[in-house]
Amino acid sequence: MIKRRRRFRQTDSLEARLAQFAMNLREEADQKPPGQERNSLLKRAYNADQAIDLERQLREHQ
Numbered sequence: 001m002i003k004r005r006r007r008f009r010q011t012d013s014l015e016a017r018l019a020q021f022a023m024n025l026r027e028e029a030d031q032k033p034p035g036q037e038r039n040s041l042l043k044r045a046y047n048a049d050q051a052i053d054l055e056r057q058l059r060e061h062q
Helices: 014-032 036-060
Strands: none
Touching: 014 036
16 A cells, blocks of 8 residues: 655744744744753754745845
């Protein structure tokens, strides 16, 4: 029996999803005390922002 992969279309753009993800991480980090866990959340939010910039650059050069 072949397993079928469940596929679906995203309703929001990649940029919108990344922006929402980054915003949620920052909100979660604001509730944490200073420390390793908070820094980790902020780093992930920064990486999401970098991914947004990269996606915009790639879209411009198509």
